[in-house]
Amino acid sequence: MRITTIGFDADDTLWHNETIFRLTQDRLREMMSVYASHEATNAKLAEVEGRNLRLYGYGVKGFTLSMIETAMELTNHAPPGRLIADILAAGREMLSHPVEPLPGVEKTLFELTDDYRLVLITKGDLLHQEQKLAASGLGELFSGVEIVSEKDAGTYKRAFERHGTGAHEAVMVGNSVRSDILPALEAGAWGAHIPYHITWAHEVAEAPADHPKFVELATISDLPAWVRGLS
DSSP states (O other), rough: OOOEEEOOOBBTTTTTOHHHHHHHHHHHHHHTTSSSSSSHHHHHHHHHHHHHHHHHOOOHHHHHHHHHHHHHHHHOOOOOHHHHHHHHHHHHHHTTOOOOOTHHHHHHHHHHTTTTEEEEHHHHHHHHHHHHHHHHOOOOGGEEEEEEEEOOOHHHHHHHHHHOGGGGEEEEEOOOOIIIHHHHHTTTTTTOOOOOOOOOOOOOOOOTTOTTTTOOSSSSHHHHHHHHHHH
């Protein structure tokens, strides 16, 4: 057995992301407090996001549109202009938020890059993800970058064939069992789950604890030793 390629998710695997979304959702609840309870705002936003994913995809821009739509529905389609302006301002702040690599990320990538092909495989808005990768200072460590609208087994098969020697000689690393692990295992790759302390509701799935190619690691710093142990 040999491993030639390691795929990495970006958001909440290499840098903070969901925390920023949660803070903005807190702001939305406060903005909407004169129109609806916090619970009602949370429920309506979750409903709107769920039906909009197939239209807007993942990322800050789609989230901002969903916040605006939430405000419209909770104000009987008569939101004051100031409310819409505040939501748009919150979305812009998300787009310009500093990129903060998670602890151990840079050291781990440097440790692996000489022996393996590192590939970034992430969902989200193309422009914003490119900007975050550039701001992170990690871009030069990756031999390939795939920014996709959805992650399924075909996504991983194509990415690992394009940038490596196929999924059977690859590991996918990420915080989302639903997007990063299950479809990668289906494609034939190994899956290394590194939990983040917050998980978006749409990414929740049960970990395949009994799968022979699955592992859960406490931190990304544990990854190099585990990958080398596979060989």
